[in-house]
């Protein structure tokens with residue numbers, strides 16, 4: 402029996418939708434399975450995406466899905482892939498199981514599942530995440546410009562990130578969170594010269610109405626006014642799908658277990674491709690769109706070579 406799909410894309414965020422567009426335009430039979438939880442879904446707007454700057458994330462994904470409707474070889478399906486195996490059995494297909502119990506198979510698979518962003522464990526972060534608390538100043542710095550802002554980072558990246566925040570505000574504090582002992586004299590001098598305040602007290606909570614931030618609260622009961630907070634994150638795989646398929650991962654400065662991919666978006670498993678945050682690239686919607694598009698072109702060529 403002919404394989405119904407030439408490619409299955411797991412994940413219909415920026416990378417997956419972008420890949421589906423290229424595959425659809427190349428008339429490849431493509432299934433996109435998407436659980437509908439893009440990483441920036443909570444954010445007010447997408448900062449820095451040409452053509453969609455500051456637009457709500459949902460409007461980008463809705464437009465993407467609407468554009469795909471023009472291509473009959475692409476099917477979008479809501480759901481979650483819960484198990485993956487192969488290529489095995491018939492010798493050439495990946496086999497997938499979805500959360501509704503259905504099964505699908507295809508000779509090419511694109512992982513575009515995004516990553517889980519793990520943030521510091523601090524009361525008040527979760528409800529402000531992607532708004533007044535953020536991990537990327539390029540995405541959210543503009544929105545808090547000229548206001549009192551801070552970076553929570555007692556580690557080796559804190560100084561650089563504090564200096565970076567100065568691009569957006571004259572009122573920047575480096576919160577070392579009780580961990581600033583490693584700050585060298587040269588670093589302290591540089592921060593002082595650039596007008597960055599260093600506050601070494603332990604932060605215990607964030608305060609402000611709703612998703613807004615007004616102040617960070619310290620263990621000694623004191624507070625510092627702060628309307629935007631940059632926090633460190635580490636990216637982690639959202640599921641075991643990649644490792645179940647045998648794909649190699651590696652730890653890097655951004656992700657604890659990014660998929661190893663080559664310049665053509667191939668993973669270590671033949672036929673298995675990956676795009677978006679799941680590779681070791683700097684997370685951004687523009688990067689995800691670009692990598693999804695490029696990965697799909699490789700897949701189209703790959704299908705042709707194998708035919």
Ligand SMILES: Cc1cc2nc3c(=O)[nH]c(=O)nc-3n(C[C@H](O)[C@H](O)[C@H](O)COP(=O)(O)OP(=O)(O)OC[C@H]3O[C@@H](n4cnc5c(N)ncnc54)[C@H](O)[C@@H]3O)c2cc1C
Pocket residue numbers: 411412413414415416417434435436437438439440441442443444446447448449450480481482483513514515516518530531540541639640642676677678679683684685686687689
């Ligand atoms: C809070 C926040 C705000 C951000 N703001 C910006 C910004 O302003 N500008 C910017 O450029 N970047 C921003 N980013 C980064 C940007 O959102 C990501 O780099 C980009 O969305 C990655 O796209 P992706 O397609 O790889 O993953 P995602 O957008 O995360 O999409 C992955 C999709 O795969 C689905 N999925 C996962 N597992 C499965 C499964 N097993 N089965 C089926 N579907 C699955 C998910 O539900 C999701 O819909 C932000 C990130 C965060 C966390």
